[in-house]
Amino acid sequence: MSPRHSAAEAARTRERIVGAAVSEASRVGLEGLTVGSLAQRLGMSKAGLVGPFGSRERLLMAALDQACEVFRAAVTGPLDGLPPGPERLERLIDGWVGYLADCPFPGGCFVTAATSELDGRPGPLRDRLREIVASHRRALAAEVAAAQEALPGPHRPAEEVATALTGLSMAANQEIQLLGDPSAAGRARAAMRHAAGLPA
Amino acid sequence: MSPRHSAAEAARTRERIVGAAVSEASRVGLEGLTVGSLAQRLGMSKAGLVGPFGSRERLLMAALDQACEVFRAAVTGPLDGLPPGPERLERLIDGWVGYLADCPFPGGCFVTAATSELDGRPGPLRDRLREIVASHRRALAAEVAAAQEALPGPHRPAEEVATALTGLSMAANQEIQLLGDPSAAGRARAAMRHAAGLPA
DNA sequence: CCTACCGATCGGTAGG
């Protein structure tokens, strides 16, 4: 507890910590994030940093959830109110590529990085991430299926297109973050539109 | 130095260490690999483990190179002697998917994991990985271009197809390692063949 | 290739 401050201040502190944790973890990974270095970066003690969460692992969980919120705000949120169909899928693709090209996380797509970091480490973090990714995949396949209904056939299976779109986002992230390839975003956008069956 | 043993024995010890390091790092990541736990797993002292390499970082570098060798032996090696063209690309895809489905690394594709782990961590490991990935990408695009010459058009740009194939391998790896989806390999194979313009 | 050690840092807790 922090009896010297109001509940609103406590919430702000919590947000500040989570934001810094997300930023740091996008660079060094969730497992690479240490309580000591994050505390130093924020000018607080380790106890003060971990206190609001109970443990480092629960801080990491909060960071993972916050990163998903950032992804949704950047990619999925702007689609709210748009009916399912080709135009919505087209906007989703544009938003997704824009998110990768001008990424809110300094180290590149947080979810992609967390996926490959945690897939071999059983525990609550991995379980949570698995739910997140599976849910995102279901929604993506549904978007594809809805768009296909209004597009000329023949179509690839919607699940296959969802896999292709996910993969293209991962490849683009790699080309941007590791290779520094300036043509990556444009190429990914073209490939995603093609994979989705959208007109050129 | 290890004056009690022959050079051949020293080389065998070195190989044993690198093999264990690759296996361990495929689960916990290169940065997650600690000298102490690896030494304990092999029943050696920390000094004995690191000695042949000079430092932990050089042991990690040896593990990275060894992992690439494993990938090549599984995926690229079997193509030796086959002329560039559709059949060679088809075999490459089949070998790649087979490698992902029945992976020689317990934690899934080592290169994919290392890429996303190291892309935000400047240093010799990242530099080496960047070379490896860029070289692999160039070779892949060349395979695609050679196959397209013998296939009916029109074709997507070879670079775009190379990105799509790379992405599909990453998505399949995620579906297999994180989601445990038994249909991932078959779907990836179909999507890769389609992206490459190969006949169904 | 070992033991025995180095200083630094890890996540966490007691107590205020």
Next chain:
DNA sequence: CCTACCGATCGGTAGG
């Protein structure tokens, strides 16, 4: 939200 600690572990080295 702090200081002051806890035992454990980190990578590395000296010396054999």
